[in-house]
Amino acid sequence: MRASTFFYFAKFGIQTILFRKKDPILGTVIVTDRCNLKCRHCSVNNITAVMYSYSQIRREMEQLYDMGVRILFFCGGETFLWRDGEHTLRNLVTEARDMGFRIVNVVTNGTFPIDLPEADLILLSLDGDRARHNAIRGDTFDTILENVRNATADNICFYMAINQINKDAVRDVCLLAKETEHVRAVSFNFHTPYPDTRELALSREEKAACCETIARMRKAGAPVFNLPGAFPYLVENRFPTPCYQCVVMENGKLSTCGRCIAVPGLCQECGYFFVAEYTLLFRGNLRILLEMLTTYLKYI
Numbered sequence: 001m002r003a004s005t006f007f008y009f010a011k012f013g014i015q016t017i018l019f020r021k022k023d024p025i026l027g028t029v030i031v032t033d034r035c036n037l038k039c040r041h042c043s044v045n046n047i048t049a050v051m052y053s054y055s056q057i058r059r060e061m062e063q064l065y066d067m068g069v070r071i072l073f074f075c076g077g078e079t080f081l082w083r084d085g086e087h088t089l090r091n092l093v094t095e096a097r098d099m100g101f102r103i104v105n106v107v108t109n110g111t112f113p114i115d116l117p118e119a120d121l122i123l124l125s126l127d128g129d130r131a132r133h134n135a136i137r138g139d140t141f142d143t144i145l146e147n148v149r150n151a152t153a154d155n156i157c158f159y160m161a162i163n164q165i166n167k168d169a170v171r172d173v174c175l176l177a178k179e180t181e182h183v184r185a186v187s188f189n190f191h192t193p194y195p196d197t198r199e200l201a202l203s204r205e206e207k208a209a210c211c212e213t214i215a216r217m218r219k220a221g222a223p224v225f226n227l228p229g230a231f232p233y234l235v236e237n238r239f240p241t242p243c244y245q246c247v248v249m250e251n252g253k254l255s256t257c258g259r260c261i262a263v264p265g266l267c268q269e270c271g272y273f274f275v276a277e278y279t280l281l282f283r284g285n286l287r288i289l290l291e292m293l294t295t296y297l298k299y300i
């Protein structure tokens with residue numbers, strides 16, 4: 001991370017904490033909800049299957065920038081499917097950089113060749129060892145790992161959503177993150193139980209066991225991108241929600257925190273680690289602040 005970017009975020013953080021501000025800093029643009037997969041735990045794929053146009057996405061990026069967002073994520077659906085004429089995902093990433101976003105990340109299912117060195121981080125969903133990943137995401141594990149091996153930059157971070165199917169594969173993914181070339185780290189979330197996937201939710205005890213494994217693997221040198229200070233809050237779902245510093249834009253509609261804010265009662269069962277980490281940070285939690293400084297400076 002460049003020094004100027006670090007000081008920009010430090011200033012934003014101090015102002016947010018001191019003056020209890022609610023301005024956003026992290027924004028996500030949904031480029032399409034079309035997807036080539038139909039994962040067991042996912043409720044947001046192929047609802048409209050529309051690819052949003054380049055001009056619309058550009059306008060949305062500008063709107064986010066004007067609101068103060070400086071960390072931009074592109075998400076889907078499957079981001080690597082996105083095209084508009086000559087324009088591809090790479091154009092969106094470089095456009096975002098030119099606009100002045102300081103960190104530009106992409107979330108992908110990893111089933112397409114990974115040639116995107118312009119992104120700061122590529123969050124690549126890997127949901128376990130081969131058997132458990134494939135039970136959730138179809139027969140894609142080998143293709144994904146082949147794409148990771150052939151990637152053109154070391155900017156990949158595994159992204160695992162832990163649920164009833166893969167809760168015993170946390171250690172496997174930590175080890176894979178440590179030993180796989182081009183992979184910088186791994187980041188976890190717990191399953192957030194949308195009404196159609198409630199059966200995949202973890203109990204408090206199951207979440208505690210997963211957090212213990214993540215903390216142990218982190219101590220043993222696995223490159224974990226999550227902050228242990230947030231684990232007790234995640235286990236008991238006692239972090240503040242929603243996160244006002246995060247916004248999502250899909251087809252011109254702006255949501256605070258996530259698209260899921262529209263699902264009644266879901267925030268009380270939120271499994272997204274970034275929500276716990278950000279809301280605790282911006283309430284002035286010192287342990288989270290220190291962990292974030294050391295972790296983010298290491299991996300971004």
Ligand SMILES: C[S@@+](CC[C@H](N)C(=O)[O-])C[C@H]1O[C@@H](n2cnc3c(N)ncnc32)[C@H](O)[C@@H]1O
Binds near residue numbers: 193
């Ligand atoms: C919706 S996908 C879009 C990007 C891309 N298609 C992918 O799979 O990475 C973004 C991330 O959300 C995760 N996800 C989907 N449904 C979830 C849920 N109910 N709870 C937690 N994470 C979820 C996926 O596993 C994936 O890592």
Ligand code: SF4
Binds near residue numbers: 036078
């Ligand atoms: S690949 Fe991503 S968007 Fe597609 S179904 Fe799976 S989690 Fe959902």
Ligand code: SF4
Binds near residue numbers: 258
């Ligand atoms: S707090 Fe609510 S809106 Fe935010 S990610 Fe969690 S469920 Fe979605």
